[in-house]
Amino acid sequence: xxxxxxxxxxxxxxxxxxxxxxxxxxxxxxxxLGLKGDLGGGKTTFLQGFTKGLxxxxxxxxxxxxxxxxxxxxxxxxxxxxxxxxxxxNRDKEILALGFKEIILDSENIVAIEWAERIKxxxxxxxxxxxxxxxxxxxxxxxxxxxx
Numbered sequence: 001x002x003x004x005x006x007x008x009x010x011x012x013x014x015x016x017x018x019x020x021x022x023x024x025x026x027x028x029x030x031x032x033l034g035l036k037g038d039l040g041g042g043k044t045t046f047l048q049g050f051t052k053g054l055x056x057x058x059x060x061x062x063x064x065x066x067x068x069x070x071x072x073x074x075x076x077x078x079x080x081x082x083x084x085x086x087x088x089x090n091r092d093k094e095i096l097a098l099g100f101k102e103i104i105l106d107s108e109n110i111v112a113i114e115w116a117e118r119i120k121x122x123x124x125x126x127x128x129x130x131x132x133x134x135x136x137x138x139x140x141x142x143x144x145x146x147x148x
Contacts (some may be wrong), residue, residue: 001144004135011042011140014115015049018144022110023054023075030109031078032124034116037132042140043114046130047083050112054081060089068098079108085115092119 005011006050022031033050035043044062053059056071063069063085070080082103089095104111116123133141 001146003142003144005042005140007138008042008045011045011142012049012052014142015046015051016053017049017055019050020054023077028107029126030104030107030111031122032104032127033110033112034120034123034127034129035112035114035132036117041132041134042142043132045047045051046132046142047112047114051081051083054078054110056081067095073110073112077108078110079105080110082085082111083108084111084113086113088120089113089115089118092122094124095119 001013005014006139020117032111035046037043039086042067044060048060051071056073058071060083063083067088069083071083071130073081084095100122103109106146112125113119116127126143128146131143135141
């Protein structure tokens with residue numbers, strides 16, 4: 001799925017739409033999203049919409065310095081949303097010290113990872129990859145590698 005968004009509002013709306021599509025799926029596994037793209041490419045903006053689609057009310061900012069944040073979800077299938085930012089990691093194994101394996105093995109979790117290419121070797125094979133590309137100052141090309 002490839003979508004061109006013309007501004008941050010459309011990027012957020014794409015996130016809301018994707019969250020609602022995901023929530024209708026019957027998959028019983030942990031949902032892992034791997035987001036990649038340049039700084040300012042729209043990853044956090046997309047996740048702001050995605051979390052809104054999940055019903056999360058808290059303000060979503062990139063956890064660049066804390067690396068990992070957890071939010072509760074009020075849903076029958078998923079209980080937690082984890083927002084992880086791997087920008088500051090030097091090695092993929094650094095994330096393991098934060099309980100990463102346990103997080104991605106728990107089927108009640110949705111895990112969104114910015115800069116996921118930095119830990120690609122330890123991500124599950126069923127990771128949904130979302131790539132953000134600059135077209136111009138506001139316009140983005142968003143490629144979602146997931147079959148609905």
